[in-house]
Amino acid sequence: MLAGMSVEEAVEASPAKPRRRRAGARFGVILVTVLALLFGVPWATLVWSGNAWPAPVFIVGTALFVVAAAGFPVLMFRGHGRHDDRSSRIADTTLGVIWQLFVWSVLGQALGLVLALAGVGGPVRSRVVAGLVLLVSVVLLLWGHREAMRVSRVRNIDVTIPRLGRGLDGLRVVLITDTHYGPIDRSRWSRGVVEVINSLNPDVVAHTGDIADGEVPQRISQASPLGDVRASMARVYVTGNHEYMSGAQGWVEYMSSLGWEALHNRHLVVSRGGDSLIVAGVDDRTAASSGVPGHHMDHEAALAGTDPDLPVLLLAHQPQQITGAVAHGIDLQLSGHTHGGQMWPFHYLVRIDQPVLQGLTRHSGRTQLYTSRGTGFWGPPFRIFAPSEITLLTLYAEK
Known part of the structure; x- marks a missing residue:
C-alpha cells in the first residue's frame, strides 16, 4: 500500500496507471493508423502502385513521404501545443497538402x-492516375490558398423576425467569426476586414469567437x-472553443479594452424608434471543462432581468448550442465554428458533430440559426x- 493512503484511496488509485497506459496505447494505435x-x-x-518509376524516383518519393509522416506529429505538437509559430506553419501546410493528396488519391x-x-x-494506367491526382491537388491547393488569404467576400442575408418592432425594421448586423489570428501574420488582412x-x-457588429x-x-x-470597427449601436463578442486554448479571460479583457462588449453570459439592449432588441451572448460549450474560473455556458445568466416580450439575438459560437437557444425562446442565434468545412470533403465530418454546416436554418416555430462559414x-x-x-x-419585422 502507498504510504499515507487509506485502503479505499489505494484501491481507487491502483488501477489509474494501467488505465492511463491503456488510453495512451489506444491513442498511439489510432495515431499510427491515421498517419499510415x-x-x-x-x-x-503517386510512388508505388504499378507506376514502375525508375529506382531513384521511387527512393526519393518514398523518403519524402516517410520524413513528412514522421515529422508531422512532432511539428503539430510543437506548433499547437507550445505555440511555436514556425512549426505550426510547416505542420498546418503539410496537413492541407496531404489531405488533398489523400482525397484525390x-x-x-x-x-x-x-x-x-x-x-x-x-504502368500507363497508374501513371495517368498519379499525374491527374497531382495536377488536381496542386491546382486546388493554389486556388485554395488564394481563397484563404484574401479578404472575405460579403454575404447578404435577410432575416424576418416576427417579434421585431417596426422601429428596428432593417437593422444591419455584421457578423464575423473564426478569425483565428495565428502563426501566419495576417495584420494586413485584418485591416482589410x-x-x-x-x-x-452596420448598426451592430458581432464576433462569435475563435478570435485567435x-x-x-x-x-x-x-x-x-478590431478597435477601429464602427457600429452605430453596439460591437459585441463571445468566446469560441479556441479561446479556451489561448487565454480566454485575456481575450475577453482585451476585446473590452478595444471598446467591444464581451457578452460573457450577459446581454445588452439596443433601441431605435421606440422598439428594443436584446443582444445576448453565452460562452462556448467547452468553457465549463476548460478550467477557466467563471466560464461556462449559461443562458439563464445571459437573459437575467430581460423583458420576455422583447425579441432576442443570441451570440453562441457553435451551432450545436442551438438546443439551448430553442429552450430559452431565442429568436435568432448567430454562430460560426464549422468554417463551412474549410477543405472539401471535410464538410461531411463536420456534419457528424454539428447540426448545421452553414446558412440560415429554422429550429422551432420561433428560433432561427445563422451559421457563418467563418471569416x-x-x-x-x-x-x-x-x-x-x-x-x-x-433584420426585418414581419409585414
Whole structure:
C-alpha cells in the first residue's frame, strides 16, 4: 500500500496507471493508423502502385513521404501545443497538402478501376492516375490558398423576425467569426476586414469567437485593428472553443479594452424608434471543462432581468448550442465554428458533430440559426469549396 493512503484511496488509485497506459496505447494505435492512411494512400498512388518509376524516383518519393509522416506529429505538437509559430506553419501546410493528396488519391483509385475496365493496362494506367491526382491537388491547393488569404467576400442575408418592432425594421448586423489570428501574420488582412465591415454601415457588429490561436500578446498586432470597427449601436463578442486554448479571460479583457462588449453570459439592449432588441451572448460549450474560473455556458445568466416580450439575438459560437437557444425562446442565434468545412470533403465530418454546416436554418416555430462559414481559417492555409465570409444580416419585422 502507498504510504499515507487509506485502503479505499489505494484501491481507487491502483488501477489509474494501467488505465492511463491503456488510453495512451489506444491513442498511439489510432495515431499510427491515421498517419499510415493519410500518408500511405498518396504514397501508394503517386510512388508505388504499378507506376514502375525508375529506382531513384521511387527512393526519393518514398523518403519524402516517410520524413513528412514522421515529422508531422512532432511539428503539430510543437506548433499547437507550445505555440511555436514556425512549426505550426510547416505542420498546418503539410496537413492541407496531404489531405488533398489523400482525397484525390482515393478518387484516383476509382478512376484507375474505370481505366482498367476500359482496357488501359500496365504502368500507363497508374501513371495517368498519379499525374491527374497531382495536377488536381496542386491546382486546388493554389486556388485554395488564394481563397484563404484574401479578404472575405460579403454575404447578404435577410432575416424576418416576427417579434421585431417596426422601429428596428432593417437593422444591419455584421457578423464575423473564426478569425483565428495565428502563426501566419495576417495584420494586413485584418485591416482589410475592418475596412469592409465599416463600409457596410452596420448598426451592430458581432464576433462569435475563435478570435485567435495564441494569447493576446502573441496576436495583438493582428487583433488590434478590431478597435477601429464602427457600429452605430453596439460591437459585441463571445468566446469560441479556441479561446479556451489561448487565454480566454485575456481575450475577453482585451476585446473590452478595444471598446467591444464581451457578452460573457450577459446581454445588452439596443433601441431605435421606440422598439428594443436584446443582444445576448453565452460562452462556448467547452468553457465549463476548460478550467477557466467563471466560464461556462449559461443562458439563464445571459437573459437575467430581460423583458420576455422583447425579441432576442443570441451570440453562441457553435451551432450545436442551438438546443439551448430553442429552450430559452431565442429568436435568432448567430454562430460560426464549422468554417463551412474549410477543405472539401471535410464538410461531411463536420456534419457528424454539428447540426448545421452553414446558412440560415429554422429550429422551432420561433428560433432561427445563422451559421457563418467563418471569416478566417484554422490550421491549413487553404479554403477549398468553402469560401470565407463577412456576413451582413438585415433584420426585418414581419409585414
